[in-house]
Every structure is written in C-alpha cells, then in structure tokens.
Amino acid sequence: MARLCLPDGAVRGIDIQGAQTGTVTSYTAGRDGTVTVDNPQHERALRQYGAFPANLGGRSTRGGYRCGVCGFAAYIKTCSRCGGTCEKES
Template structure:
C-alpha cells in the first residue's frame, strides 16, 4: 500500500508491525495494516497517475498560453500541439 507522508519533513515512520519505513519522494510503500494506521494519523493516499507531460497539451499561437484544449481559454485563439 502506498501512503503519502502527513508532512514533508516526515522521512521515516515506524509501523504497528514494528517495521520501519523510509519515504521515497514523500511516499511510503508499506503493508495494509501499517498503511491504514498512517492514514488514520494524518497520512493520505497519493494520486498515482503521475505528472502531466508538456507534450500532452497545446500552445496558443497568439498569446503563447499553455492549454489542454485546441481553443485558448485566455484569448480565444487557435492552439497547436506542443512539440
């Protein structure tokens, strides 16, 4: 089970099972029991969809605003796919 740390300064936690977990990029990989206990104490389940890539969006030809749609929401101009 993956659980995000309740605070950015939290690098290690001791689980109920006695095992010590070290965070990697702010996320702990832990057993179900220890994960549920950490969530109960302020941790949270992270979004594991990953970050959005620049290449999935569009760039407005008029104002250079980044968008995920073909019509710019800022100026109404046409957008081209990012290279």
C-alpha cells in the first residue's frame, strides 16, 4: 500500500483502468492532496501521470536522511535509490 500525492493538474482525480479487468478505479485526492493505492499496477500508472510518494514531502521524513545526490528521502545514511551519501535532516 502506498500513499501518493497527485500532481497539481489532477485536482479532479485520476481514473485508472485495470489492464486485465477493464474496471475503472477513480483516485481523487483527499484533503491532504494524497491518495492511498493498494494496487501496485495502479501505483505505477499514477506515477506515470506525475504522482509521487507522499512521504517525500518532508513532514514524515523528520529525523531521517536526505540524499545529497538525488534528493531521495532515506531512513539510513546510504541512499537506497542511487547509493549516494545522505545527510541527516533536522
């Protein structure tokens, strides 16, 4: 399960059609501008629309690390995305 922020242009939500089922699932951002996605395929599709993980916003990364190379919010000192060195966030 993932929490994604929808891009600014998607204020009315995004419809994702299931590849196999053909069922359309509508994702509409809640008051905090995020949607919760259970289906990994839907998550991938939403990311193609420009959605991004909500935990990169900063609030929930308090006390964690941020990669100096790619900006990824990490929980350990070595970036799990690019392998770069992360700096502690205050």
